[in-house]
Structure formats: C-alpha cells, structure tokens
Amino acid sequence: MIASIGSFALITPREFISPAGAIVHPGNSLADIPRESVYSEPYRHFGKMGDTEKLMFSAVSLALKGISIPESTGIVCAVPNGSLTTDCAYMQSVNEQFPSPSLFAATLPSSLIAELAIPFTLRGPNRVLAGNDQSAVLLNALFLIERGCDFVVAGYVDPNPVHGSAAVILLQQTETHHTLHLDLQRKDSETIPDLFGSIIAELEGRKHFPAIKTRIGTFHIEESHGTTH
Amino acid sequence: MEQLIESLKVDIIDNLGLSDISPEDIDPSAPLIGAGLGLDSIDTLELIVLVEKKYGVKVSDIKVGKEIFSSLNSMASYIESNRP
Numbered sequence: 001m002i003a004s005i006g007s008f009a010l011i012t013p014r015e016f017i018s019p020a021g022a023i024v025h026p027g028n029s030l031a032d033i034p035r036e037s038v039y040s041e042p043y044r045h046f047g048k049m050g051d052t053e054k055l056m057f058s059a060v061s062l063a064l065k066g067i068s069i070p071e072s073t074g075i076v077c078a079v080p081n082g083s084l085t086t087d088c089a090y091m092q093s094v095n096e097q098f099p100s101p102s103l104f105a106a107t108l109p110s111s112l113i114a115e116l117a118i119p120f121t122l123r124g125p126n127r128v129l130a131g132n133d134q135s136a137v138l139l140n141a142l143f144l145i146e147r148g149c150d151f152v153v154a155g156y157v158d159p160n161p162v163h164g165s166a167a168v169i170l171l172q173q174t175e176t177h178h179t180l181h182l183d184l185q186r187k188d189s190e191t192i193p194d195l196f197g198s199i200i201a202e203l204e205g206r207k208h209f210p211a212i213k214t215r216i217g218t219f220h221i222e223e224s225h226g227t228t229h
Numbered sequence: 230m231e232q233l234i235e236s237l238k239v240d241i242i243d244n245l246g247l248s249d250i251s252p253e254d255i256d257p258s259a260p261l262i263g264a265g266l267g268l269d270s271i272d273t274l275e276l277i278v279l280v281e282k283k284y285g286v287k288v289s290d291i292k293v294g295k296e297i298f299s300s301l302n303s304m305a306s307y308i309e310s311n312r313p
Contacts, residue, residue, distance in 0.1 A: 044249055044267060047245075048245060048246035098281070099278075101278065102271050102272075105271055
C-alpha cells in the first residue's frame, strides 16, 4: 500500500484552489479573505489574533474542512522566529507606558498551539518549534504518531507581513511500526506550498512507509501590486 | 454621556479586534464579560489599559473593576465621574 493523498488546497488572495475548483478573489491580505470560504462558522476570536495565528488558523481550517478528527489529535507547529514578532510588539507597548496584556499573553510561543487547540478541540500532545526547518515539523509529527497519536496536525507558518504563508499537513496513522528517514531541506527559491509538495512526493515515493495518510491546507499571502483580479 | 458611549463602542471594537461586530451591535446595558460581547479576562485587562490610556482614568481595585466593566453604561458612567 502506498501512502494516499486526501486532498490539497492552496489559497492565495487571488484564487481559492480546492479539489472542487477555483474561486477568483481580489485582495492581498488576510482581511480580504471571505471567512465563509475558509471556515465552517465565524470564529469571533479570529480578529484578536496576530498574523501568525491567523495564517495558521486559516491553513488548519482548510486542512480540516469537511472532515472529522478525534479530540486526541496532536499538533506540531513551527515559526521561524518563535514569538519574536509579538515580543517586539509587546516591548513597544511597554515603552509607550501601557503594556498590552493580550500581547503579553501571546509572548509565549506555545500560545499559537492554544489558538488552534481551543477552536478545533484538539487535545492531543503538542509541540511548538522555533525555526524554519520544515522537515523537523514532519519528523516531530511522526514521532507523536510513533508514540500512539492517531492523527497529528503539523504546520509551518511564516508571518511575513507581505508574503506570509502557512502550510498544514494532517497525518493519520493507518498502520503501526514504520520508520521514516527524511532528508528534506528547503531551497531558497522554494515556497512553503512547494516544500510541503516535496514532502508529499517524498512520502509517495516511499513504498515501505504506508502508515500515513495526508491532507494539506496552505494559506499564502501574495502582494497584488495594485492589479485588479 | 451618549457621545462617550458611542466613542467607547468604537474603542472596544478597535482595541479588542472584534472585527465581526459593529457599534450598533453593542447593547450599552448588556454584560461585557462572558455573555453579551463574550469578552474574557485578557480583554478585561485590555479595557483597563484602554480606560487609563485614552481617558486618563485608573482602575486599581479589582472589586470596583467588576462593577465598572459589567456593562458599557457602567463603564461610561465611571469614566465620566472620574475624568481628570
């Protein structure tokens, strides 16, 4: 049995690509995305999130859209600079004499996990990684599966304000006791969706590793350069 | 007072990121915390910062704070009577 691919969804501000087709959409920021196209129901807390959390929440929403997974599902997330962006914003509020309580709460790198675990009811083991090694995300997810987690939501988010993106892969244990050795390095020119595509290709090519079913959701912001789409 | 309440509605939406809510949706007499707007404890702290930062009014007693932030009406009333 070869690892099977569930579905793939890639969102850019201009188009929504899903197994069902594409939806043309103008805009170039998270605020432009019609939430009803991504989320099954409005999530009031979304407006309070920072860009990191919004991007990852959106990608997870896509990856999990229309499916049901158990509460025991684990989470692994990686952010290139951990909570540094939030740390800087918090320090700025301190310097302005009015420290922001909500920013302070978000200076914990693991707050990203909470922003996913609470709305999606994911109570399994979780890990947050600071860095840009996406293969580490996958390997940590596989480790959780190896330790008995049937499902793991694993994602990488780059909260770049202009070209921010997030990619999430849902791994499902279908059999047990398989070992995977990955040597995936992100090339400079490679986008996050490309990289996760590489991971899928890698998994597909490993016929001796049939234990994982995957499903991906990615969310990518691109500058529209003022054009009308 | 009416003007202050309208101003506070906008402040709350902006400061707490309530992007799904418009000022007309906020009932001045409805509870701010829990039910009503559904604000949580972190939001309450943000409201305390907002009241001090924008209106120069300090909320230093947690017991009084519960009463102040029970509704938009009570919040406006406290600001109105404690403004420097």
